[in-house]
Amino acid sequence: MKEIVTRYLDTWNATDEAARAELLAxxxxxxxxxxxxxxxxxxxxxxxxxxxxxxxxxxxxVFTSVGEVDAHHQQVRFQWGLGPDGEEPVVVGFDVVVVDADQRIRDVRGFLDKVPA
Structure with missing residues (x-):
């Protein structure tokens, strides 16, 4: 399931619209x-x-993974950070991703743990 998190973060980090559309597809x-x-x-x-x-x-x-990935069945939860590349994240969140039978991301429930003032 760590691969699901990688694909998820790759999608969020894609700044090129065509590349992002391909990752989504x-x-x-x-x-x-x-x-x-x-x-x-x-x-x-x-x-x-x-x-x-x-x-x-x-x-x-950029979005980065923060901490360990926890998964079971068709779902994975993980914490992520958003900030300048190589620096402390400005925003930190926690997401739960559920995949379908083909291992495609079907449902995401996100929470924000740290946001700038």
Whole structure:
């Protein structure tokens, strides 16, 4: 399941729209859902637009895995950080990702643990 987290973070780190669309098509189910305190969207296109909005708000920042990945059955939970590459994350969150039978990301429930003032 660590591979799922890698694919997930790769998608969030993709700044090129075509590359991001390819990652979404390859690794996310067509009817995927994403919910966090700031967004609730359905489908790959809406997830892509959400990611694009985060890049607009935090230009040049990258998502990194923070801590250990915990998984069982078809779900994985992990903490992530968002900040300048190689620096302490400005934002820290915690996500639970559920995959479908084809190991594509189907459902994401996100929480924000640390946000800038």
């Amino acid at each position: 390859d690794h996310w189910s067509e009817d995927c859902a994403y919910v966090d305190p700031l967004a609730e969207v359905q489908g790959r296109e809406a997830v892509g637009m959400t990611i694009q909005a985060v890049h607009a708000q935090f230009p040049g920042f």
